Amino acid sequence: MSDDAKDARHQDRMQRKKAVVDQKIADAKTRRGVLLVNTGIGKGKSSAAFGVLARALGNGLSAAVVQFVKNRSGTGEEAFFRRASDIRWHVMGEGFTWETQDRERDAAAARKAWEQARVYLADASIDLVVLDELTYAFKYGWLDLDAALADLAARPPMQHVIVTGRAAPQALIDAADTVTDMDLVKHAFKAGVAAMPGMEF
Amino acid sequence: MSDDAKDARHQDRMQRKKAVVDQKIADAKTRRGVLLVNTGIGKGKSSAAFGVLARALGNGLSAAVVQFVKNRSGTGEEAFFRRASDIRWHVMGEGFTWETQDRERDAAAARKAWEQARVYLADASIDLVVLDELTYAFKYGWLDLDAALADLAARPPMQHVIVTGRAAPQALIDAADTVTDMDLVKHAFKAGVAAMPGMEF
Incomplete structure (x- = not known):
């Protein structure tokens, strides 16, 4: 096929694709707070939450973060977001289960x-609540799932929530609007590369 | 089982798990720049790159972003990162293929x-380079994959790179250190929820 023919075929295809995409956008009219869940065993669940957090703050939204497992303040992301915004950030975990052993x-x-999360889930002035590594609280039976889902459902209608962590329970997935399963294809750590500042913490 | 017995069993399990985890950490000694690839059809590929970017900047690393498809400056994330750091940020795409039709x-x-990316890939003073939506350039044949992989391989040894986009080619996955496949479980857009500022752009 000549280049001109290729170009024409490309243009024809893209015109048809644009019509489909435009219709989908026209159909998506609802505006409300959404519940995002980032789960799976791969890298990126918390990172993606923090990427959306940057986007939200850049759009002038207000936000709060509650970290359910991490017990160490002063990670790179916390330092950056605190420097750049008036974000509420709570590191409330006790560390990995194999570290506490309790x-x-x-x-x-x-x-x-x-309890800290519920304060924000009842506050319509907070546009985005990030509940980092919350799923482990259900996995290990630390929190009652039904009670947590009820609190999430009762939040202000325009408030967005992002939940991260492995093995999200099915009822949480059912309640969510957008769910991504982040699957591990490969990880540098398994090839002997150390966790490095800026990449992993 | 009594609570005491449960606690004891938990502690025993976690002690053994800690030994395994500690050994893995001790084995991961290599320190070098890593190539991360975020691919798949789910939400979170670019967000996760920007989350790592926040982490890197919070750790005092320097960074640059080149966006290969997006043609609109002033997204929430760009605004936020520019406000909070001296990041290099280049929006160099022409928009979606079905919009340009060219x-x-x-x-x-x-x-x-x-060409802009190569400037950073040759600059050891840049600790992290984000190549957002690069994979589409290979998918549509806009760039030569082998030449791009050669440039990536020749970068400074401590420099990290993150590549995002659907359908990462196998040779890129082979060259990468960490690869996450972000799979779509569900998406609010398909349920009729509009893309909202702070969440999608």
């Missing part, structure tokens, strides 16, 4: 973190 | 964007 302490930390 | 114009834009 089921009751982990559960108590999760309950306290949820 | 194959040659799309290809020329991609070649120009790659």
Whole structure:
């Protein structure tokens, strides 16, 4: 085929595609707060939440972050967001379960973190709430899933929420508007590359 | 089982898990720049890149972003990162293929964007280079994959690169250190929810 013919065929295809896309955009009229869930075993669940957080703050939205497992303040992302905005950021975990080795302490930390989360889920002046690594609280039975889902459902109608963590329970996926499963294809760590500042924390 | 027995069993399991995790961390000694690829049809590929970008900047790293498809400056994330850092940010695309409907114009834009990317890939003072939506340049044949892989391989040894976009070619996945496939479980847009500022742009 000549280049002119290729160009013409491309243009024809793209005109048809544009009609389909434009119709889909026209059909998507609802405006409301959405519940995003980033789950799966791959890298990117929390990072994607923080990327949306940057986008939201750049659009003038207000936001709050509650971290359910991490117990160390001063990560790169927290430092950056605090420098650049008046974000509410709460590091409320006790660290990985294999570090604490204490089921009751982990559960108590999760309950306290949820109380903090509920403050924001009841506050219509907060446009986006990030609940980082929340799913582990359900996986390990630290929090009651039904009660948490009820709090999420009762939040202000325009408020967005992002939940991250492996193994999101089915009821949470059912309640969500957008769900991404981040699957591990390969990871540098498995090839012997250390976790490095800026990339992993 | 009594609560005490449960607690003891939990502690025992977690002690063994900690030993495994600690060994893995001890084995991962290599320190070098990594190539991350975020691909798949789900939401989160670019967001995750921008989340790592926030983390990197928070750790004092320097960074540059080249966007290969987007043609509109002033997105939420660009606004936020510009406000908060001295980041280099280049919006160099011509928009979606079905908007331009012009194959040659799309290809020329991609070649120009790659020339900009190469400047950073040759500059050891840039710690992280984000090549957003680069994969489409290979999918549509705008760029030569082998030449691009050679440029990536020749970059400074401590420089990190993140490539995003659907349908990453196998040779790029082979060259990468960490690859996440972001799979679409569900998306609010398909349920009729409009793209909203802060969430989608």
